[in-house]
Amino acid sequence: MDLLLDAVVIGVLLGCFYAAVSIGLSVSFGLLDVPHVAHPAFLVLAAYLVFFINEHYGIDPLVAGLIITPLFFVFGLAAYRLYYETFERRGSDAGVRGIAFFFGVAFIIEVLIILQFGVDQRSVTAAYIGKSWRIGDMRIPYRMLVAFGVAMALTLLLTLYLSKTYMGRAIRAVAQDQEALRLMGANPIRVKQWAFGIATAVLGLAGALLIIVAPIDPTLDRAYIGRTFCVVVMAGLGSMSGTLVAAVILGVAESIVLTMFGASWAPAIAFAMLLGVLAVRPQGLFGRRS
Amino acid sequence: MALSLAISGLDAGYGAVKALRGVSLHVEAGETVALLGTNGNGKSTLMKCVAGLVRPQRGSMSLTIDGVAHDLTKLSTEAIVDLGVAMVPEGRRLFPKLTVLENLMLGAFRAAARREIERNLAVAFETFPVLKERKSQLAGTMSGGQQQMLAIARALMSSPRLLLVDEPSVGLSPLLVSQTITKIGELNQNLGLTVLMAEQNFNQAVRIASRGYIIVHGEIVVAANSVDELKGNDIVKRLYLGGIV
Numbered sequence A: 001m002d003l004l005l006d007a008v009v010i011g012v013l014l015g016c017f018y019a020a021v022s023i024g025l026s027v028s029f030g031l032l033d034v035p036h037v038a039h040p041a042f043l044v045l046a047a048y049l050v051f052f053i054n055e056h057y058g059i060d061p062l063v064a065g066l067i068i069t070p071l072f073f074v075f076g077l078a079a080y081r082l083y084y085e086t087f088e089r090r091g092s093d094a095g096v097r098g099i100a101f102f103f104g105v106a107f108i109i110e111v112l113i114i115l116q117f118g119v120d121q122r123s124v125t126a127a128y129i130g131k132s133w134r135i136g137d138m139r140i141p142y143r144m145l146v147a148f149g150v151a152m153a154l155t156l157l158l159t160l161y162l163s164k165t166y167m168g169r170a171i172r173a174v175a176q177d178q179e180a181l182r183l184m185g186a187n188p189i190r191v192k193q194w195a196f197g198i199a200t201a202v203l204g205l206a207g208a209l210l211i212i213v214a215p216i217d218p219t220l221d222r223a224y225i226g227r228t229f230c231v232v233v234m235a236g237l238g239s240m241s242g243t244l245v246a247a248v249i250l251g252v253a254e255s256i257v258l259t260m261f262g263a264s265w266a267p268a269i270a271f272a273m274l275l276g277v278l279a280v281r282p283q284g285l286f287g288r289r290s
Numbered sequence B: 001m002a003l004s005l006a007i008s009g010l011d012a013g014y015g016a017v018k019a020l021r022g023v024s025l026h027v028e029a030g031e032t033v034a035l036l037g038t039n040g041n042g043k044s045t046l047m048k049c050v051a052g053l054v055r056p057q058r059g060s061m062s063l064t065i066d067g068v069a070h071d072l073t074k075l076s077t078e079a080i081v082d083l084g085v086a087m088v089p090e091g092r093r094l095f096p097k098l099t100v101l102e103n104l105m106l107g108a109f110r111a112a113a114r115r116e117i118e119r120n121l122a123v124a125f126e127t128f129p130v131l132k133e134r135k136s137q138l139a140g141t142m143s144g145g146q147q148q149m150l151a152i153a154r155a156l157m158s159s160p161r162l163l164l165v166d167e168p169s170v171g172l173s174p175l176l177v178s179q180t181i182t183k184i185g186e187l188n189q190n191l192g193l194t195v196l197m198a199e200q201n202f203n204q205a206v207r208i209a210s211r212g213y214i215i216v217h218g219e220i221v222v223a224a225n226s227v228d229e230l231k232g233n234d235i236v237k238r239l240y241l242g243g244i245v
């Protein structure tokens, strides 16, 4: 029983971490319909940059994540522009070719990381890494609490941005009706580019969490393709609060399976849940039928 | 405020499809002008040209505001909205998963419109009280008539002076068609909006229009200077009043 309670508590925190690494995809894939399979590769790239800054300048990984945030915003703007010019503007079969494009980008990023940092695992140092908080018999690692706090902040900020600002509302509208959005005097391509910039900028902090939570290696992105897409699809495309809830469900499920059946099963959970959601409730838990 | 729209010799199309051929038309300040035509004759294409959504292949389109002429063929939709042109598109084209209020606020996307949002929101709610009651409802869950009102109100949010309305009657019951047309007439009367309205419903359109054009296969075949002249026209009698339609 204690074991199960432990697993649930850790699972909730793990889930919040998953929310933080998925929420950018909730914007790029969920709201913009961009088949962004390079999202996890961008995430790992961010984690390596955080590693680099932490190692060379001794800067706290979260601060390092904030430092690279504007950089990633610009990177996102450029990546969308390239995707748009080469694929999206040509129309109909952009879907499949778009996936190929982003797989290519992910592959290039992986290779560049290996060339620059090698294949060894990397980790960062910070006061809150390696220590735990004890409540009764339970030990909660501080690094998971950090992930929890950052995930909450990101979800809240993105939700507010998307509902309270003109640009945020345009971002939610752009996938619903581009031509109507043009009639409002907004340029849909620029709206999408901006949104993709934000979806990428969020990866600054998410990448910091990735390396705070556990050591990283260049192929770690593969483990996160299933998880991030599972979370975004389960959430119902484009729902920020849904992303948090779906991520917590995945985190708890993984944590329980890990406790009961061992670590080798955990990575399969995301794919199993993704298939389950697609079969039973394709509009996601919080998606609305259109 | 003097505003007029002058279109002359306009050709437009989609790839091999020619949708407009040598269209000439003008709208003067304060008028309500009807663009009449049955399915597929080019009404929407003409409206989209004015709004900058479709680029004409030939001809001229100019909007004169206080004596200054603006060449619409060279401007983006953003710039055209800034000049004070708003369109209520055919089929409403709301953002169904956003609330009524969010739809309205998107109508005020341009920087100039954001500064006027309080006033325009008040006008929209005063004109269509039901929208105020339902401001938190998702647009896609409203009835057809309410959606048409929202589409019109959303267009008002950019402080337009020229309102393009494309087939407001589509998909509405006769009673709602009549109410919607009356509302558009009131916008012209009360807010001083200049209106260009595409319609298939002849009898409803001429209730509020002061004059009109008939478009057939992308060409203007009748340009009438009054509603009486329209009603007396042989082509109109054949198309709309003679029982074929």
Ligand SMILES: Nc1ncnc2c1ncn2[C@@H]1O[C@H](COP(=O)(O)OP(=O)(O)OP(=O)(O)O)[C@@H](O)[C@H]1O
Pocket: B014, B017, B018, B019, B037, B038, B039, B040, B041, B042, B043, B044, B045, B046, B090, B167, B200
């Ligand atoms: N996106 C498009 N691509 C290709 N052809 C088009 C497109 N839109 C319209 N057309 C064609 O252009 C012509 C004029 O269409 P348009 O929509 O302007 O007519 P309309 O008078 O608005 O008709 P309706 O009353 O059905 O709305 C038609 O032959 C139509 O098939």
Ligand SMILES: [Mg+2]
Pocket: B043, B044, B045, B090, B166, B167
């Ligand atoms: Mg039409």
